[in-house]
Structures are given as C-alpha cells and as structure tokens.
Amino acid sequence: MPNPLKPEKSVVTTCAYCGVGCGFKAETRAGKIVRMTPWKEGKANHGHSCIKGRFAYDYYIAPDRVRTPLIRASIDDPWKPASWQEAFDYAASAFRRIQAKYGVKSVGAVSSSRCTNEEIFLVQKFARAVLGNNNIDNCARICHSPTQFGLTNTIGAGAASQHFDSILQADVIMVVGANPTEGHPVFGSLMKRRIRQGAKLIVIDPRKTETVESAHCKADVHLAIRPGTNVAILDSIAHVVVREKLYNEEFVRARCEVKEFENWKALVGSNKYAPEIIGPIAGVDSEDIRKAARIYASGPNSAIYYGLGVTEHSQGSTGVMCLGNLGLSCGMLGREGVGVNPLRGQGNVQGGSCLGSWPHVFSGYRFVTDYATRSSFEAEWGVTLDAEPGLRLPNMLDAAVAGSFKGMYIMGEDPVQSDPNQHHVITAMKNMECVVLHDLFLNETSKYAHIFFPGSSSLEKDGTFTNAERRVSRVRKVIEPLAGLQDWEITVKLMNAMGYNVAYNNPGEVLDEIARLSPNYRGISFALIDRVGSAQWPCNEDAPEGTEVLHIGKFPRANGLGAFMLTEYVPTAERTNDKYPLLLTTGRILSQYNVGTQTRRTPNSMWHPEDVLEINEQDAMARGLKSGDWVKLSSRFGQTELRAKISERVNPGVVYTTFHHAKSKANAVTSDLSDWATNCPEYKVTAVDVVRTNGRAAASVQEAERPRIEELEPVECA
Amino acid sequence: MWSELRGLKDEIDFGTPPRDGSPVTLDIDDVTVTVSAGSSVMLAAAKAGRAIPKLCASDMLEPFGSCRVCLVEIEGRGGFPASCTTPVVEGMKVKTQTETLQRLRKGVLELYLSDFPESEMVEGWSELHETLKAEGVASHPYGKGGANHFDAPVDASNPYFLFDPAKCIVCSRCVRACAEVQGTFAITIAGRSFESKVVASQDQPFFESECVSCGACVQACPSHALVEKSLFEGEYKHAEPAEA
CATH class of the missing domain: 2.40.40.20 (Barwin-like endoglucanases)
Structure with a gap:
C-alpha cells in the first residue's frame, strides 16, 4: 500500500455538529477536503474529536446536495431550477403580496442553530427590519428555551455558568437528562477523565445510558426515574437538602434573596416531597434519593450538567429552575468546579439563543417592548420596529392552520421532521402561500415549500459559532460555496430584494454590528478571535478576552442576588392507561x-x-x-x-x-x-x-x- | 491539571503534557530553561528549543518510555535515561546531542526500520519518517530475510480509517489515546515481545469492536499504521454511504 497523500492546505475552523464546538483543522488537497483533524489549541476540545466532526464531513459533496435555487408556484408542481435573482425576486414579491393581503404580521422567519451567529442575527433582522414584525423564532424553542427561562429566573443568565475545563475541578458531577458520551462525546471524554481521577457521578435518567456505566466509569447513584418525574425527583433531592440542613446557609445569606429561600424551603421541605413519597412515584429507591442529595450537597465542588431530558417536558422550565435552586442552596455557583450547565445540542444553540432569534427579545435577551433597547436597534437599522412581541414557532404553525399566517422563511430547519405532532405541522405548511426554505438538501419540509435557496455548509462560509460554554469561535471558509453564495449573503440579498438596502463586505462586519448592539458581545470581533483563538461571552471592557466562569461575586440580576423559584410538581397530562400502557x-x-x-x-x-x-x-x-x-x-x-x-x-x-x-x-x-x-x-x-x-x-x-x-x-x- | 490540556500548542509537541507546579530551572545543552515541577526533561528541552527525537511520546498523553529514542545524558547520573519519563530537577544539566546518544538512537531507529516495509519509506511523511530523516537513518544492517510483520492483514473494517500492522511500531500511543483521551479502552496490546500487536477489543476488526471511531488513535499514531482512508487515492477511498 502506498503512503497517504499529504494535505496541501489547512484551515482552522469550528465543527458544526454538537454544542461542544470543537476546533478543527480542515485539510485540503487539490481543492477537496481530505481530512479533518482536531485542533490542539481548540479550548473546547484540546485536540480531541468524535466520529461526527472528525470523519462525517462528506455530506457536503453528497450527490443530492442542491446546487441551484428552485422555485415552483404550487407544492403540487415539480421544482423548477431558477437563477438566484429570480428566486430572490419571487420570494420578495410573494412575501410583499401576502403582507398586502393578510397584513404585516402574516409572515415570519425561523432560523437554526446550524447557522452562524451572523446568519442568525441577519434572519432576525430580516423579520424585524424588513418584514416589520417580531415573528422570528429558532430551534432552541424546541430544545433549550426552558434553559433560558429557568436559569434567568434563578441565577440570572440563561447559559452555562462554567467553561468545560471547569469539570476538571469538580468533586461531584451530576448529570440530569443528558448522555454526554453519545450526545456531546468530546465533553463526555473530559467528564470521564475526571471520573477516572476520582470524582463522584450522579446520573438522573430513565435509561441506563452509556454515561451510567462504561469502562472505568460508573455512576455512584443512578436514579432511573419514570419519564416525566424530573421535577418530583429534584424537589425530593431538595427536600433532603432542606430537612438534613445540607444547604450552604452562609452562601445563601450572602448571595441570595433570603425571603425567597425561606419560601422555597417551606415548599420543598414539606412532607409531600419526602423521598419515601416521591420514590414510588418516580420509580426509584427512596434511599438513593437521599444518597444523591448527600453526595451533591457535600461536594466540596459539585457541578450539574443537564440536557434535553430536563427541558423537553411540560414542566421543562420548572425542572431547570429546580437545578438553579439546588445550585444556589448548596452554594455550588460562582467558582471553578461547580455550576449549572446546559449541554446544548446543536453547534450554535447558544448563539441562536443569545442573538435575538426570539419573538420577544433582541440579542442579549432584552425585550422588544423596551423603548430604550428598541431605539438603539432602530437607530442602527434606520427603520421603526414593532413593539409587540411576535409569534413563537408553534404559534406560527397554529396561526397557519387557523389561516391567518401565510408565509415563512425557514433557514436551516426541518420542522416537519423535527417538530412535534407532525400531522399538525404538515397541515400548517400546506396552508401557507409561500414557504421559503433555505437548506443544503431537500428535506421533509421542502415537500411543502415554494422556494428553495441552496445554502452553504459550514465548510463553505465565514462566521462564528457560540458553543454550550458561551465560547465564540471562528467558522472559516475552507472551500468555495457549492451553490455560489454563502448563507449570510443569501439572507442579505433577500433583504435587498425586498427593498431594504444593506450591505456587508464580510460577516465580520455583521459581527461588529452584533457587538455594537449586544452588551455581552461588545468586545468580540474576528480580530479578537484570530488573536486569542476563541472567547467566552460576556466579553467587554471588564473582560476584554471573555469570561470563563460566571456568577463570581454576584448574579446578573437587578439586585445581584440569586433567586429561588417555587417548583411545585405538576404531573404531565400525558398519562398511561390500558390502551397506552x-x-x-x-x-x-x-x-x-x-x-x-x-x-x-x-x-x-x-x-x-x-x-x-x-x-x-x-x-x-x-x-x-x-x-x-x-x-x-x-x-x-x-x-x-x-x-x-x-x-x-x-x-x-x-x-x-x-x-x-x-x-x-x-x-x-x-x-x-x-x-x-x-x-x-x-x-x-x-x-x-x-x-x-x-x-x-x-x-x-x-x-x-x-x-x-x-x-x-x-x-x-x- | 489544567495546563495539561490548556498549555497545548498546535505547532509544537512538547512530548509530555505541561504540568502545574513551582518553577524549576535547568540547563539543556547549556540553554537555561525554567519549567513547572513535574514536567519532563523532554518538555524542558522542547521549551529550550532543543527538541529531542521521540516516537512513543506526545504531549496529549502521559509519558510511557517505550520507544527508547529520546535518551539523554544527565550530569552526575549514570546511563542514558529516557527524557520523557525523567522529571526535571533544579540545577539539572542535560545533554541531548552527544556522539554516544546519536549512536544509541541510530541503533534503536535501525531496529525499527528493520521491521518497516521498505516500499513504505518512499514519500512517507509520518512522525516516524520525519524522525528517521532527521536522525539520518535511511538503511539498517540487518538484511532482508529477518522476521517481520509485513504480511499481517490490513484491518480496513472501519469506513474512515485503516490499520496496517506492517507499519505499526507498537509504541502504544493508540492504546493510550483510547484510554486517556477518549476513555473508551477499546484498544490494547496483545501478546509478548515480537508477537506484540495492537488489537481492538478481543482481537476483533475495529468496526466490530467497542471502538467509537473518535479518531484519537489515528491522531496519535506516529507511523501512519492507523491512518485516514480519505488520504489515499484509488483503493482506499471513503466507503460508500450505507444508504446511497
């Protein structure tokens, strides 16, 4: 066998798969990607990788990759290839016609966590400044929206409190509704490294996941709860913390709202959350609940990592608040080795979340109803913005079924496959007069689309991703976009076709606009990232190269104190019965x-x-x-x-x-x-x-x- | 503990992981260098710009000391310790390039070369190839008829990388990467002495083993025995997607 051929060129970029956001070197030979090797200086992965980022990149040249814009008058017609300008003009005239007929708010946009920060920001700008409404949502809606809500209401910031490496200082690791070795493999390896060094592991998950037991890694406690009993079990753990006085009174008095703490104590301390009551409800041994509580509270450094197993519930936000409460009560926030950390699924869910791709907030979670914030965006964008929050994605679909919502620009999403209750989504899609889909491939949703913009993969464009530890890293163009345009250019050209004049020379200028309009990103620029490799927000005058650990000294709330939320357990309405046991x-x-x-x-x-x-x-x-x-x-x-x-x-x-x-x-x-x-x-x-x-x-x-x-x-x- | 991960530099391989510790100053070939206590002589030498040749060492892995290429001389000590497994001591004086050392290294490298397919020497660019080149070893005195591993079958079961035992120098970097970096423990060394070989799980093809295909072993391999299929033209292309 001959020796391998040596790659000619290497570009440092960021993996577009999960929320770990590994740094990679994309190596090319004769203009073709021949290898992705993990970047040793990548602060999220330190030279490690998983099967997806390391090897599964060939999708970019898959034969069914769409390389030309497609249009059609009706979803029953076959697709018709079109020029970019035709596609832009078609989309623009359809959106304007729909808005003239059904009202300004009859159209909206959805962005994706596969998109770069710059693209996500541009899509929400498209909705707000061009469509003139706040009908903008993103796929974090269906995964980590409860994180933003639950954490903001307890510890003040809807993002991971730590950087990944902080886990190497943890003595106790509590994994709730997540399976890092499968879902976030490179972080999973880091976690296992720490467990091999002696850290204790608590896993709360209905399933005996790979995280529960693998080579040289075994959970000290696995609470295999019945699905849907998260809040009950977390309240019961809190019950033990309260009744056995395992909480950190000094921390609570110094850092939290004490009255709320007392209210919380009264609730979770009540008999109904005793492990002996909750154990049978959740299907676990009551003694294991006590054991988990004692291990977590005794630390000395205990860190919580959680995933969609917490958020994707009817009490998802409550579950997140339980974790925030637990961290606060035991003083497990504000230093290395502790924290409450969402493991975000997609490469840029954090970016999607913090860059205003929501119907009610601008970037940095500032409300559209707030005059001062809105004015700063109006001044930058030169238009008057709607003060009324827009529709969430499920509400857009509901409105489409009802007949009042008629057009949608969907970037990098496949709601027909990924959103719940598929039949409802399909009915909604069929009811719309113009669905513009912007993706790499025709997918389930494209069956109901009228216009298809062939997008660029992350190997074909410039921009930034924000990973699950708030780290902003560069996505760099490795090869030319197969369909001719980078995704950010497509959105800008659509804006232009609709009569909104804006121009950027490169996505670095979009990032500069983000920095001007978003306090947490104020110090972030292509230049900074090129210099320091990557930076975690908040990045500003006080932290010119970013912030690794949040909540040191105070919480980002008005009074700087952590708040306890009341987390009564309300079982989901989805129940088993004889027919569905x-x-x-x-x-x-x-x-x-x-x-x-x-x-x-x-x-x-x-x-x-x-x-x-x-x-x-x-x-x-x-x-x-x-x-x-x-x-x-x-x-x-x-x-x-x-x-x-x-x-x-x-x-x-x-x-x-x-x-x-x-x-x-x-x-x-x-x-x-x-x-x-x-x-x-x-x-x-x-x-x-x-x-x-x-x-x-x-x-x-x-x-x-x-x-x-x-x-x-x-x-x-x- | 942190610096082990955070001190890594993409273009430099310090040979052993950086450590947290109080400063220790020593001389490497008369260059004075200060490193953290717990660091290896090999790391200190790399920092001093006197990088020592190595095969089984990488700064992503704990030191192992098996390849015997990184030998040095230390004033006041007998023998030729492996610099990767020797911790720095205040005031230590290290020589990395004496005539004896060069002779010893050449001898070790010739032994590696004697069990490495000759055809694979052409246009090779692995760490092994680069090390042989740097140390001026292009041939060995052991003839062609000796025992070797040239006929060992290639394991191409994984769609993304292959393992060619003929090119394996049994340095254990893949085994250690799977354990220390990935934490899967899917690879081990089976057998003893000349029969030692890298195997996945219970001597199974990689694809059927516990291997999770993270690529850490491929990244760690110094001789392209474990190598990405995508780097080959022709025969070793990516397998067709299963659903195509």
Whole structure:
C-alpha cells in the first residue's frame, strides 16, 4: 500500500455538529477536503474529536446536495431550477403580496442553530427590519428555551455558568437528562477523565445510558426515574437538602434573596416531597434519593450538567429552575468546579439563543417592548420596529392552520421532521402561500415549500459559532460555496430584494454590528478571535478576552442576588392507561446527529442504519417480541413502525428510541403538549403501546420517496 | 491539571503534557530553561528549543518510555535515561546531542526500520519518517530475510480509517489515546515481545469492536499504521454511504 497523500492546505475552523464546538483543522488537497483533524489549541476540545466532526464531513459533496435555487408556484408542481435573482425576486414579491393581503404580521422567519451567529442575527433582522414584525423564532424553542427561562429566573443568565475545563475541578458531577458520551462525546471524554481521577457521578435518567456505566466509569447513584418525574425527583433531592440542613446557609445569606429561600424551603421541605413519597412515584429507591442529595450537597465542588431530558417536558422550565435552586442552596455557583450547565445540542444553540432569534427579545435577551433597547436597534437599522412581541414557532404553525399566517422563511430547519405532532405541522405548511426554505438538501419540509435557496455548509462560509460554554469561535471558509453564495449573503440579498438596502463586505462586519448592539458581545470581533483563538461571552471592557466562569461575586440580576423559584410538581397530562400502557422517551446516538441530514449521508450510518425501539425484556415478553421484530408504536397522536431491540437499558414500562431517521417518523408519535412557560415540546414523555407487526408498510420505499435533484425534470424558466 | 490540556500548542509537541507546579530551572545543552515541577526533561528541552527525537511520546498523553529514542545524558547520573519519563530537577544539566546518544538512537531507529516495509519509506511523511530523516537513518544492517510483520492483514473494517500492522511500531500511543483521551479502552496490546500487536477489543476488526471511531488513535499514531482512508487515492477511498 502506498503512503497517504499529504494535505496541501489547512484551515482552522469550528465543527458544526454538537454544542461542544470543537476546533478543527480542515485539510485540503487539490481543492477537496481530505481530512479533518482536531485542533490542539481548540479550548473546547484540546485536540480531541468524535466520529461526527472528525470523519462525517462528506455530506457536503453528497450527490443530492442542491446546487441551484428552485422555485415552483404550487407544492403540487415539480421544482423548477431558477437563477438566484429570480428566486430572490419571487420570494420578495410573494412575501410583499401576502403582507398586502393578510397584513404585516402574516409572515415570519425561523432560523437554526446550524447557522452562524451572523446568519442568525441577519434572519432576525430580516423579520424585524424588513418584514416589520417580531415573528422570528429558532430551534432552541424546541430544545433549550426552558434553559433560558429557568436559569434567568434563578441565577440570572440563561447559559452555562462554567467553561468545560471547569469539570476538571469538580468533586461531584451530576448529570440530569443528558448522555454526554453519545450526545456531546468530546465533553463526555473530559467528564470521564475526571471520573477516572476520582470524582463522584450522579446520573438522573430513565435509561441506563452509556454515561451510567462504561469502562472505568460508573455512576455512584443512578436514579432511573419514570419519564416525566424530573421535577418530583429534584424537589425530593431538595427536600433532603432542606430537612438534613445540607444547604450552604452562609452562601445563601450572602448571595441570595433570603425571603425567597425561606419560601422555597417551606415548599420543598414539606412532607409531600419526602423521598419515601416521591420514590414510588418516580420509580426509584427512596434511599438513593437521599444518597444523591448527600453526595451533591457535600461536594466540596459539585457541578450539574443537564440536557434535553430536563427541558423537553411540560414542566421543562420548572425542572431547570429546580437545578438553579439546588445550585444556589448548596452554594455550588460562582467558582471553578461547580455550576449549572446546559449541554446544548446543536453547534450554535447558544448563539441562536443569545442573538435575538426570539419573538420577544433582541440579542442579549432584552425585550422588544423596551423603548430604550428598541431605539438603539432602530437607530442602527434606520427603520421603526414593532413593539409587540411576535409569534413563537408553534404559534406560527397554529396561526397557519387557523389561516391567518401565510408565509415563512425557514433557514436551516426541518420542522416537519423535527417538530412535534407532525400531522399538525404538515397541515400548517400546506396552508401557507409561500414557504421559503433555505437548506443544503431537500428535506421533509421542502415537500411543502415554494422556494428553495441552496445554502452553504459550514465548510463553505465565514462566521462564528457560540458553543454550550458561551465560547465564540471562528467558522472559516475552507472551500468555495457549492451553490455560489454563502448563507449570510443569501439572507442579505433577500433583504435587498425586498427593498431594504444593506450591505456587508464580510460577516465580520455583521459581527461588529452584533457587538455594537449586544452588551455581552461588545468586545468580540474576528480580530479578537484570530488573536486569542476563541472567547467566552460576556466579553467587554471588564473582560476584554471573555469570561470563563460566571456568577463570581454576584448574579446578573437587578439586585445581584440569586433567586429561588417555587417548583411545585405538576404531573404531565400525558398519562398511561390500558390502551397506552408504556412511556416512550427519546434520545440520541453517537454516530448520528439530530434528524440526520448530514450524518445519514455519510458512512456513519453503518453504525446506526435505522432507529430502533428499545424495550425491556419483561414488556417484550408480554407482547411476544424478540429483538429485530417489526413493531407498531402508537400513541394518542399517531403511529409509526420500527424494529424492536430488547434492552436492559430501559426499565419495564419505558420504551426508548432515537429520531435520526426521517422514515422512523418518531415525531408522528410524540404529543403536542409543551412546556408551560416556553412552549418547548414534551418530546420526552408519550404514552404509547407497542404491538408486533409484519413489517413497515413503507419499508420498501424508505428514502426513495425523496427525489434526488438529478432525477428532477428540468423545466424551462419563465 | 489544567495546563495539561490548556498549555497545548498546535505547532509544537512538547512530548509530555505541561504540568502545574513551582518553577524549576535547568540547563539543556547549556540553554537555561525554567519549567513547572513535574514536567519532563523532554518538555524542558522542547521549551529550550532543543527538541529531542521521540516516537512513543506526545504531549496529549502521559509519558510511557517505550520507544527508547529520546535518551539523554544527565550530569552526575549514570546511563542514558529516557527524557520523557525523567522529571526535571533544579540545577539539572542535560545533554541531548552527544556522539554516544546519536549512536544509541541510530541503533534503536535501525531496529525499527528493520521491521518497516521498505516500499513504505518512499514519500512517507509520518512522525516516524520525519524522525528517521532527521536522525539520518535511511538503511539498517540487518538484511532482508529477518522476521517481520509485513504480511499481517490490513484491518480496513472501519469506513474512515485503516490499520496496517506492517507499519505499526507498537509504541502504544493508540492504546493510550483510547484510554486517556477518549476513555473508551477499546484498544490494547496483545501478546509478548515480537508477537506484540495492537488489537481492538478481543482481537476483533475495529468496526466490530467497542471502538467509537473518535479518531484519537489515528491522531496519535506516529507511523501512519492507523491512518485516514480519505488520504489515499484509488483503493482506499471513503466507503460508500450505507444508504446511497
């Protein structure tokens, strides 16, 4: 065998997969990417990588990548290739026509955490300054919106309190509703490193995940709760902290609102949250609840890491508040080795969250109703802005079903596959007169779109990502965009086509605009990142190179004090009964990423060719199932067919699947319940039943139902 | 503990991880250098601009001391200690480039070369190739008929990287990367002495083993025995996507 060919060029950039945001060197030879190697100076990954970022990059040259804009008058027509200008003009005239007919607020936009900070900022600018309303949302809605709400109300900032490396100072690591070794593998490796050094591990998760037990890493306590009992179990842990006086009174008196602390103590300290009461409800041993509370409270440094298993519930925001309360009560905030940290799923969910891609706030979570903030944006953008908060994504879809919402610009999202209650989403899509989809590939949503903008992958554009530890890193263009334009250029040109004149020479100028308008980003620029590698916000005069640990000395609230929120447990309305006796919960697997748009187009699918339904042996036996059998999974909302896998990872009464493959239609089954505060869908709890079938009805067509571009009939452009 | 990760420099391999500790000053080839206590002589030498040749060492991994290429002489000590496993001591005086050392290193490298396929020497650019070049070792005196591993089958089961035992020098960097960096412990060394070989799980193909394909072993390999398939033209291209 010959020696490998040496790459000719190397560009340092940031991985676009999960929220770890690893630094990579993209190496090219003859203009083609031949290797991605982890960047040793990347402060999030220190030269480590996972199967996705390291190897699964070939999706960018997948044969079905769309390389030209597509348009059509009706979703029943075939796609028609168009020039960029035709596509922009078509979209602009459609949006303007809809607004003239149905009102300014009949259209909106959705951005994605796959997008760069600059693109996310431009899409919300498009909604606010060009469409003239606040109908702008992003996919953090369906994952970490409760984080923003829950943490802001307790510790004052809806973001991770620590940097990743802080875990190396932790004595106790509590993982709640997350599976870092699969979902955030490089952080998972760092966590395991610390566990091997002797840190204790508490895991709260319905499933016996890879994090619970792997080589040289075993949880000291695993609370395998029934899905939907997060708040009960966290209140019960708090109960033990209160009753056994394990809290840090000195910290609470110095740093928190004491009256609220007393109120909280009275609530969680009441008998109804005693482990002996909650244990049977949550399906865990009451003594384990006590053990977890004692380990966490005794630290000395205890750090909480949590994921979508906390947020994607009808009490998602309450669950996040429980974690904030717990951190405050035990004084586990404001130094190295402690903290409350969301593990964000997508590369730029934090960016999506903090750059104003929300219907009610501008960047930095400042309300659109606030005159001073709005004025600063009006001065920069030269237009009058709407003071009324806009529609959230689920509300846009509801309004579309109702007939008052008619057009949408969707950048980098596939709501038909990823949002709950698929039938409802499809009805909404069909009701709209103009859906503009901006993506790399035709997807489930494109079936209902009128205009398709072929986007650029993160290897083809410049910008920045903000990872789960608030770290802003550079995305650098490695190769020229396949469809000719970088994503930020597409949004700018759409703005121009709609009559809003704005021009940027490069996305660094968009970042400068973000810095001018967003206090936390004030000091961040391409120049700074080029100099120091990456920087964590807040980055400003006081912290010119960024801030690693938040909440030292005070919390970013008006009075600087941490607040305790009352977290009464209210069981979800989604219940099991005779017809739907099992609880379905969902999760991720290492080799696939989210709805699989990228990873399914790479050999990563060799590891995970299909989603399977994990079921306990006891439940399988009762249904006459063996591993590999096709089963029908049905809920009150819909049904799908999957292959079963008998697994000890799930307890009796619980089934589990992943949602990486469109053909699995996992979200046809999930409920349309959502978080009381933020509308984040309750993906993690659905009452279901499982019965054996003869095989998936549509198994033979599978992916074939999605036409490849070269199979589309060429149509003359008008 | 932090500096082990945070002191890493992309263009420099200090050979062993940076340490947190009080300052220690020593002389490397008459260059005075100050490093943290707990650091290796190898790291101090790299900092002093007197980088010592090495094969089994990397600053992302704990020192191991198996390749015997990084030998040095230390004033007042007997023998030729491996600089990667020797901690710095205040006032230490280290020589990295004596004639004896060069002779010893050449001898060790010739032994490696004697079990490395000759055809693979052309246009190679791995750390092993670069080290041989830097130390002026282009041939060995052991003839061609000796025992070797040239015929060991290539494991190409993983779609992204392959393992060619013929090019493996059994330095254990992959084993240590899998354990220390990734934390999966999927790779080990099976057998003893000349029969020692890198195996995944219970001597299974990589794809069928516990390997999670993170790439840490490929990154760590100094001889391109573990190497990305994407770097080859022709035969070793990326496998076709499973659903294509």
